[in-house]
Amino acid sequence: MRELTVDLGERSYPIYIGEGLLSEASSYFQRHGISKRSPLMIITNDEIAAHYLAPLQTELEAGGYRVHSAIIPAGENSKSLDMLGELVGEALEAGLDRKSAIVALGGGVVGDLAGFVAASYMRGIKFVQLPTTILAHDSSVGGKVAVNHPLAKNIIGAFHQPEFVLYDLYTLQTLPLREVKAGLSEVVKHGLIWDAEFVDWCEKHANDLLALSPDALGYALHKGCGVKAVVVSQDETEQGLRAILNLGHTIGHALEAVAGYNELLHGEAISIGMVGSARLAMKFGAPSQVYEQTKRTLAKLGLPVVLPEKYDVDKVMSAMMHDKKFAEGTMVFVLPTAIGKVEIRRDIPVDWVREVLEQLKLEDEQQ
Amino acid sequence: MRELTVDLGERSYPIYIGEGLLSEASSYFQRHGISKRSPLMIITNDEIAAHYLAPLQTELEAGGYRVHSAIIPAGENSKSLDMLGELVGEALEAGLDRKSAIVALGGGVVGDLAGFVAASYMRGIKFVQLPTTILAHDSSVGGKVAVNHPLAKNIIGAFHQPEFVLYDLYTLQTLPLREVKAGLSEVVKHGLIWDAEFVDWCEKHANDLLALSPDALGYALHKGCGVKAVVVSQDETEQGLRAILNLGHTIGHALEAVAGYNELLHGEAISIGMVGSARLAMKFGAPSQVYEQTKRTLAKLGLPVVLPEKYDVDKVMSAMMHDKKFAEGTMVFVLPTAIGKVEIRRDIPVDWVREVLEQLKLEDEQQ
Numbered sequence: 001m002r003e004l005t006v007d008l009g010e011r012s013y014p015i016y017i018g019e020g021l022l023s024e025a026s027s028y029f030q031r032h033g034i035s036k037r038s039p040l041m042i043i044t045n046d047e048i049a050a051h052y053l054a055p056l057q058t059e060l061e062a063g064g065y066r067v068h069s070a071i072i073p074a075g076e077n078s079k080s081l082d083m084l085g086e087l088v089g090e091a092l093e094a095g096l097d098r099k100s101a102i103v104a105l106g107g108g109v110v111g112d113l114a115g116f117v118a119a120s121y122m123r124g125i126k127f128v129q130l131p132t133t134i135l136a137h138d139s140s141v142g143g144k145v146a147v148n149h150p151l152a153k154n155i156i157g158a159f160h161q162p163e164f165v166l167y168d169l170y171t172l173q174t175l176p177l178r179e180v181k182a183g184l185s186e187v188v189k190h191g192l193i194w195d196a197e198f199v200d201w202c203e204k205h206a207n208d209l210l211a212l213s214p215d216a217l218g219y220a221l222h223k224g225c226g227v228k229a230v231v232v233s234q235d236e237t238e239q240g241l242r243a244i245l246n247l248g249h250t251i252g253h254a255l256e257a258v259a260g261y262n263e264l265l266h267g268e269a270i271s272i273g274m275v276g277s278a279r280l281a282m283k284f285g286a287p288s289q290v291y292e293q294t295k296r297t298l299a300k301l302g303l304p305v306v307l308p309e310k311y312d313v314d315k316v317m318s319a320m321m322h323d324k325k326f327a328e329g330t331m332v333f334v335l336p337t338a339i340g341k342v343e344i345r346r347d348i349p350v351d352w353v354r355e356v357l358e359q360l361k362l363e364d365e366q367q
Numbered sequence: 368m369r370e371l372t373v374d375l376g377e378r379s380y381p382i383y384i385g386e387g388l389l390s391e392a393s394s395y396f397q398r399h400g401i402s403k404r405s406p407l408m409i410i411t412n413d414e415i416a417a418h419y420l421a422p423l424q425t426e427l428e429a430g431g432y433r434v435h436s437a438i439i440p441a442g443e444n445s446k447s448l449d450m451l452g453e454l455v456g457e458a459l460e461a462g463l464d465r466k467s468a469i470v471a472l473g474g475g476v477v478g479d480l481a482g483f484v485a486a487s488y489m490r491g492i493k494f495v496q497l498p499t500t501i502l503a504h505d506s507s508v509g510g511k512v513a514v515n516h517p518l519a520k521n522i523i524g525a526f527h528q529p530e531f532v533l534y535d536l537y538t539l540q541t542l543p544l545r546e547v548k549a550g551l552s553e554v555v556k557h558g559l560i561w562d563a564e565f566v567d568w569c570e571k572h573a574n575d576l577l578a579l580s581p582d583a584l585g586y587a588l589h590k591g592c593g594v595k596a597v598v599v600s601q602d603e604t605e606q607g608l609r610a611i612l613n614l615g616h617t618i619g620h621a622l623e624a625v626a627g628y629n630e631l632l633h634g635e636a637i638s639i640g641m642v643g644s645a646r647l648a649m650k651f652g653a654p655s656q657v658y659e660q661t662k663r664t665l666a667k668l669g670l671p672v673v674l675p676e677k678y679d680v681d682k683v684m685s686a687m688m689h690d691k692k693f694a695e696g697t698m699v700f701v702l703p704t705a706i707g708k709v710e711i712r713r714d715i716p717v718d719w720v721r722e723v724l725e726q727l728k729l730e731d732e733q734q
Contacts, residue, residue, distance in 0.1 A: 149459065155459065
């Protein structure tokens, strides 16, 4: 079992990573002072529920907990104000009070939604995260929770830190391979912004990761969470440093918007975005090896590293221009200056971005 | 002009109380660092907008601010998740970013709703309160913001402190007399829990207050906000002390629920509730003078101090029993032990409460 702490003063919390942790969940709940007198509510989706809900509920009830569970449809559409209202209704009917906890069993969608329920129910109750995807190693650190609005993703939310995170590696075994790869994209991102050695390790152990070796996964998730934790602990509410976590996201978000949210997974979009950022960085003098290793590592993990021919560069550009509204009139790019090191630049000529996208697309044709 | 500070460390903020403050709003906005580069959004209701929106918007625009305004229907029904979604949509279309501020122009409903928009939009942006009712002297201190769920009031919310509060006494001149009285109920409550001299003052100056004398109102709001500020600064997130602010609310909330939310104003319901608490306190040995002065002061302000005959005691009791669910199985009562002093008791026999309600009702018949 690996453990690390997200250091946020009074709101610090541990992340436990290991095999079979869900089967001893109640001892963790107890150790972290989750009340047995007040009911708790597990929020999960229909797909995850089929695998892991019943045993978890049995385990917690055996430990003396009163457990209500709420099952939402899988997919991004569940991150809505309507679903928030429904879950608050369920919480009220189940008798959740100020001492109760909301438990997120699932990936990023479940975590973001359940976290916002916990942040806003009675103005904030306790929250526990039980991630079941690789991608959730990212969203489970830092306390960003939110739902979507028809006009923008993650626009209604809060910063609400969990009491603890219990990461059971067994739950990753049932992930579809495509989601495994997409999740590893954010793992590599954490290396690229902070830890060159870890990027080397990812490149060397790509096959172990894809084979879901518990040892390799445990190591990689511990490293990935660790980078995120250090960054977040220095900038909890995203005033500055935390923006480096957006490596690959300027292009990535635009691609997701153009592709439609199910055609390109988030991790796939930011994989292309990270390669694009590394190419853009070359124009500011970053060595070509940075671009090459970024691309090579992501490719070894089976991630897309070129812009598929079918995406229109104009549309991607215009999606990016729309996004910039949200940052007070400036277009923000995170650029790698070396492997393990990035800088934030706000002076990127629009033409350079277009040029890079066209290069990325050309590479698709050449493949 | 009177000024006081709500002392909350990094989140401390001032409250300015005086005549004509809205006509110099932009200088306050500027002094408190509200950005002119990012648009701001005023949220108000149709009734208040008719009186004060146009001059305020003109004043802010003359000061260099870009102002969007959103007008909601007056009334408690606007405090909903649907309205939150609509307002977030308006904010997005108006281009509000992380440096923008949400400005609440209105009473408690507008403040609670606008505050939750500010708390959750992009996970929290700046918030400015411009209260236009007496009751809002209460809700504008302490940062409690929320919307309602069909099953419970104020159940979805946050703690989000404003940058500052600008309380223009001119806006109180257009209040209907019934709302003036209901607002004064919470003013007296702040005296009853903390400041005996101020209760004496309220009793002596009841007529000045009802005549909306700016001097009397300014003094009373400064005192009322001051008590709330001291209590809140010692217990920002309602872990303990802050509960004393609920004097009169156990019975009051039950009455509101039984009466339907428009038949009995909040201030009227808690007026009856405070008299009931003082009677209940006598059973624990509080002197009868406490009960008598409580009743006399509220009556002088034209507030109801008996339980109207038409309300069924059984229904009020059952509404109270329902409410108790939210406090982990205990029924909480704030009881006055002297004028200016209260204690929280969790050991109230249900029969005593019923007895007190019946006494309060009997007094209605005797009048």
